[in-house]
Each structure stands twice: as structure tokens, then as C-alpha cells.
Amino acid sequence: MSIEWSEVKRRREEFWNSSPVYRAIYDRLVKQGYHLIGTIGAVKRCHWSKEAVLRNRYCYKCLWYGIESHRCIQMTPVAAWCWNRCLHCWRLQPEDIGMHWDDTRPPVVDDPEVLVEESIRVHREIMAGFKGNPRADQRLVEEALNPKHAAISLTGEPLLYPRLGELIEEYHRRGITTFLVTHGTRPDVLGSLEVEPSQLYISIEAWDKDSYEHFNRPLVPRAWELFNETLGLIPSFKSPTVFRFTIVKGFNDHDVALRSFAGFVEKAQPSYIEVKAYMHIGGSRGRLFKNNMPSHGEVRNVAARLAELTGYQVLSESIPSRIVLLSRVGKPLRHGKGCPDGVEHPEKYAPPLTEEYEELQD
Structure with missing residues (x-):
């Protein structure tokens, strides 16, 4: 396939200028550091991509x-579309701009x-910006121009993209592994993927229907x-599967919630569990409070309780990301070949620099 990039750009500009609502969404996304790809997809530089080249510090992945x-590459095929309006999500939601x-x-x-x-090209352009930076490890900058992984998450619900299996296959064809993150509201799509991602994440916050209706605010029956x-x-x-429990202090860190989470684990038997603190960033700052972010010690306590309830082994942690x-x-x-003994020695690759949640400052 020969891609006419000028035509791709023209269609993108035509779409985002087609209504005042779409223009407002576009302006907000660009202001937040998103790079639009295709028409409604997006790429954004991750905090840890910068940390890697500037300080040789790496994310928990x-x-x-x-x-x-x-x-x-941190990307999404659908930047502003999802079947939920979760309270903790940084996705741009209609209430954030007062438009529908x-x-x-x-x-x-x-x-x-x-x-x-285009996601590969944009990632290269972003990381090429560190060329000549005296603080950057230029060997790592050169490596960054040859991406090896795509996190299909970022914002929006990727299962709403009807050609998701083809997207995964396109990345794999280029030797790029994929992690897919979803809230799991489209089992029809997930169950019919032509190609599995390298690793599948299910993101979970609620423990029963009432808490789901309150916190995840579904838009569909x-x-x-x-x-x-x-x-x-x-x-x-066949690929590894992960349940990521996002812990929101004062909401889902109590025993009733954790026992329900253990029930989900017993039913599905995911390969791994990640227990991660809520981040007070993006649109979530208008819906939750900074004190809804648990400390890493509190995340550790939740993880230890889930280990008791599920029989899963606590293996490792990343203090800067508040995740276990x-x-x-x-x-x-x-x-991939990164952080070869990172499970055993996370402090070598992600030493804490501050008591604050680093991503808040990025």
C-alpha cells in the first residue's frame, strides 16, 4: 500500500474542522501533548520515554x-471515544469542555x-527531539528511532476500533510487540480478534454493578x-493476560472490593495482577481529589491482601509508578531485552527521585 501522506493530513484537518465540537476536542488534545495520527488516532510521548534517554530510568513494563x-509507542486508534466515562480517566470527556x-x-x-x-513516524520525530541534548544518552536516542513496542491504550477504548486485529497484525509484521489495554465492554470484539496482542490487559476499578454504575459511568446498557x-x-x-486493579483511595481499597476482585481472578485466572495507584491527572482532576491517590505503602498493603485472597505471588514493585x-x-x-533483572532489582532501573507521583509533573 502506497500512502499519500498529504491526503491523510488533509482528511484529518477536514474532519477536526468539520464542527466546533471536534475543533474544541482537537485543540484540547494538542494542548495536552497528543499528536493526531490517521484521522482520529493519537500518539503521546510517555513520561518514561523521556526518563530513559535523560536519566536511564525505566517504567515497570x-x-x-x-x-x-x-x-x-504510546498510541490509541480512537482518541476521544469510549463506552465509559470513568471518574479516574484522563480521557477528554464532554463535561470537560462543556460540549456534547x-x-x-x-x-x-x-x-x-x-x-x-504514522505512529512510528511520530514516535521517531518526538524522540529525535533529544538529539543534541547534552543530558540525553545519544545511544538510547538512536535506539528510540527504531521502536520495538506499541502500547495500544493511551486514551479511549481501543475495542471500539473495528479493525483492531489488523492493527495488531500490522505492528507484529514490523517486529513490534503490542500490549492492548481495555475495560472489557466489547467481548464480541475481543473474542473475535484475528490476531492476539503480545499481552492483554483488563483494567478494573469497580467490584459490583452499583460501584460500576457510579464510578465507570457506562454509556451503554x-x-x-x-x-x-x-x-x-x-x-x-494464549498470550499473557493481566488484571490491572487501579486503586482509588477511599473507593475500592476496602475488603469488600478486594474480595470481589479476588473472585474475578478466580474466574479468569489471568497470568498476572498489577495493583496500581490512581493518578490525579488530566480530566480526572475535576472528578476526584489528589488525596484519592494512595501512597506506595498503601498500594503494597492492597497487593499483599490480594495475594492472600488469590494465592498469587508478590513478585516485584516500581515505587515511582506506585505499582506492585x-x-x-x-x-x-x-x-524485549530491557531491564534484564528488573523483577529482582527494580531499584537499579527505576530508583525513586521524589515522594511525589512523577507523572503529575510531566
């Missing part, structure tokens, strides 16, 4: 799964090859039931 932070759009149905379906090629259908699909995946890893299968499968 490097510590545990070998992902080289500076070579990781149908955020349940992406109005455009971009070609997977366009999204993949039966979202809680659809999430539970997704749990039933997890054992069928539990595993059912021992040491995690590695998808």
Missing part, C-alpha cells in the same frame, strides 16, 4: 516484561497501515454484564 521504554459528542461511536475508521506507519462476559474469555487467550506485580505463573514472560 521494562522491569517486568523487558519493554524498552524509549522504544515504546457521541463518544460511544467513532465516526471514522482509519486504515490500520496508516495508523501504524449492560456494560457490567459485558465486562463479566469478558472475564469468561480470558482463559481462552503479582503472578500466577512465576517470573513474567519477557517481550
Whole structure:
């Protein structure tokens, strides 16, 4: 396929200028550091890509799964569309700009090859900005120009992109591994993927239907039931699977919630559990408070309780990201060559610099 990039740019500009609502979304996304790709996809530089080249510090995906932070593309195929309006999410939501759009149905379906090629190009342009920076490790900058991993998450719900299997396949064809993150409201899409991601994440905050309705604020009927259908699909995946429990202090850090989380684990038997603190960033700052962010010590306590309830082993942690890893299968499968002994020695690759949550300042 020969891509006419001038035509891709023209279509993107035409779409985002087609209504005052879309223009307002576009302006806010750009101000927040997003780079639009295709028509409605986006790439954004991760905090840890910068940390890798400037300070040789790496994210937890490097510590545990070998992902080289500076070579990781953080992208989404649908920047402003999702079936939930979660309180903790940094996704731009209608209430954030006082305007309405149908955020349940992406109005455009971009070609997977366009999204993949442009995401690679934009990642290279972002990381090339560190060339000549005296504080940057220029060897790592050169490596960053050859990305090896794509995190299909960032913002929005990737399962709303109808050509997701093709997108994953396009990345794999280029030797780029993929981590897919979803809230699991589209079991029909997940169960029919032509190609599995290298690793699948299910993001979880609520423990029952009432808490789901309150916190995740679904925009479609039966979202809680659809999430539970997704749990039933997890054992069928050949790739590693992860339950990421985002802990919001004062909401889901109590024993009733943790016992329900353990029930989800028992039903689905994911390979790993990640227990991670909520981050007070983006649009969530208008919905939650900074004191809803648990300390790393509090995350450790939740992880220890989940280990008791599930039988999973506490393997590792990353203090700067306030996250703890539990595993059912021992040491995690590695998808790259980064941080080779990061599980055993996270302090070598992610030494804490501050008591604050680093991403808040980025």
C-alpha cells in the first residue's frame, strides 16, 4: 500500500474542522501533548520515554516484561471515544469542555497501515527531539528511532476500533510487540480478534454493578454484564493476560472490593495482577481529589491482601509508578531485552527521585 501522506493530513484537518465540537476536542488534545495520527488516532510521548534517554530510568513494563521504554509507542486508534466515562480517566470527556459528542461511536475508521506507519513516524520525530541534548544518552536516542513496542491504550477504548486485529497484525509484521489495554465492554470484539496482542490487559476499578454504575459511568446498557462476559474469555487467550486493579483511595481499597476482585481472578485466572495507584491527572482532576491517590505503602498493603485472597505471588514493585506485580505463573514472560533483572532489582532501573507521583509533573 502506497500512502499519500498529504491526503491523510488533509482528511484529518477536514474532519477536526468539520464542527466546533471536534475543533474544541482537537485543540484540547494538542494542548495536552497528543499528536493526531490517521484521522482520529493519537500518539503521546510517555513520561518514561523521556526518563530513559535523560536519566536511564525505566517504567515497570521494562522491569517486568523487558519493554524498552524509549522504544515504546504510546498510541490509541480512537482518541476521544469510549463506552465509559470513568471518574479516574484522563480521557477528554464532554463535561470537560462543556460540549456534547457521541463518544460511544467513532465516526471514522482509519486504515490500520496508516495508523501504524504514522505512529512510528511520530514516535521517531518526538524522540529525535533529544538529539543534541547534552543530558540525553545519544545511544538510547538512536535506539528510540527504531521502536520495538506499541502500547495500544493511551486514551479511549481501543475495542471500539473495528479493525483492531489488523492493527495488531500490522505492528507484529514490523517486529513490534503490542500490549492492548481495555475495560472489557466489547467481548464480541475481543473474542473475535484475528490476531492476539503480545499481552492483554483488563483494567478494573469497580467490584459490583452499583460501584460500576457510579464510578465507570457506562454509556451503554449492560456494560457490567459485558465486562463479566469478558472475564469468561480470558482463559481462552494464549498470550499473557493481566488484571490491572487501579486503586482509588477511599473507593475500592476496602475488603469488600478486594474480595470481589479476588473472585474475578478466580474466574479468569489471568497470568498476572498489577495493583496500581490512581493518578490525579488530566480530566480526572475535576472528578476526584489528589488525596484519592494512595501512597506506595498503601498500594503494597492492597497487593499483599490480594495475594492472600488469590494465592498469587508478590513478585516485584516500581515505587515511582506506585505499582506492585503479582503472578500466577512465576517470573513474567519477557517481550524485549530491557531491564534484564528488573523483577529482582527494580531499584537499579527505576530508583525513586521524589515522594511525589512523577507523572503529575510531566
